[in-house]
Amino acid sequence: MTKKALLLVVLLLSLLPLQLFHLYNNNNRDRDNVAGIQSSFPIINSVYIGEFRFTLFGYTSPGATVSLNGQGINDQTISDKTGYFEFTNRFSPFSAREACLSSRDQFGRISAPICLPAFPTQANVSIGPVIIPPTLSFDKNDYFTGDEVILTGQTIPSAEVDLSVFTQVQPASSSFLTRLISSISHFQLIRSVDAFSIPHLSAKSDPLGNFSISLPSSSAQNYRLFTQVNYHNLPSANSLTLTLKIMPVWMVFLRFFGLILSIFRDRMLEVTIILEILGLTAYYLRLFTPYRLKRSIVLYRPILPIIEHKNLPILKEKYSLVKS
Secondary structure, three states: OOOOHHHHHHHHHHHHHHHHHHHHHHHHHHHOOOOOOOOOOOHHHHHHHHOOOOEEEEEEOOOOEEEEEOOEEEEEOOOOOOOOOEEEEOOOOOOOOOEEEEEEEOOEEEOOOOOEOOOOOOOOOOEEEEOOEEEEEEEOOOOOOOOOOEEEEEEOOOOOEEEEEEEEEOOOOOOOOOHHHHHOOOOOOOOOEEEEEOOOEEEEEEOOOOOEEEEEOOOOOOOEEEEEEEEOEEOOOOOOOEEEEEEEEOOOHHHHHHHHHHHHHHHHHHHHHHHHHHHHHHHHHHHHHOOOOOOOOOOOOOOOOOHHHHOOOOOOOOOOOOOO
C-alpha cells in the first residue's frame, strides 16, 4: 500500500463517523419539530359585540364555504344548492371597518377575495347581492405542445362564464439560451413588449355549478387568464389570475434530468456516504484478495523458417530406361 492510498483510506475512515453523526442530528432535529413550528406562545382571543346588526347575502358555487373576515368580523356560512348564501343578523363592529368575502368550493379551491367598503355601524343594514368570482384550476401541472389543456372551475349554477386569456410575446432578438432559462424558471427574465388576447371564450356552468373550457396548445407560449361570471346582468369581479406555460416537447427530458438532480441534491450527504463506503469496500477487496486472475497475452516466436506456398522447392523426377 502506497503512502497516498494509506492517507486516503485514513481520511475516509475519519470522515464517515462525522458524516453519520451529522445526518443523525439532522433527522432528530426535524422529528422534534411539528409542522415546522419550533416554539409556541399562548393565544388570547377577544370578542366584542356591537349594538346594531347587518345582513349580507350573495351567490357563489353550490355547497361552498363562504368566509367573511375583517377587523372585528369573522364568520362563515355554507351556500345552498343554488349558490345562495346569507349572513343574517350578525352584530356590527363598533366602528366602520372593511370586510372581505371569499369562498372555498367543494374541491378546496379558493376564490379571489371581494373586499367590501366600510358599511354603517349605527343602524341595521342589508348588503347584497355580492357575486363571488369563480374558482379555477387546471387538470394537471405541466403541459407540452399538442396536449389537451382543460380549465375547470365552479361558480353559480347555469350562469355564463367569460374567459379572458392574454399571451406575452418575447422579442425576436432574444437568444435561445435566454428563452430556455425563461421557460424553465419561475422568474421572468424578459419583460413582455407585446401582449395580445386570443379570441373570446365563454362557457356555461351546469346545474351543479361546474364548467370546463378547452384551451389551444399548438405552440409553446406563456398565458395569463382569468374568468368572470355574469348572473342576471350582474358581473362579478375578476377571478384569481392563473399562469399557463405550454412547453416544447424536448422540455420533457430536461425536466426529467432536473428532477433527478433535485432528488440527489436533497440527499447529497447520504449519497456521499454510500459512495465512500463502496469505495473503501472495493479497495479492501482488491488489497486483501490472495489470488487474482490476470489476463495476459503470450506471443510465440516461430523458430523454424516459414516457407510460403509460392516459394516451395521444385522437385525434379529422374527417369531411367530399362531394356526389356
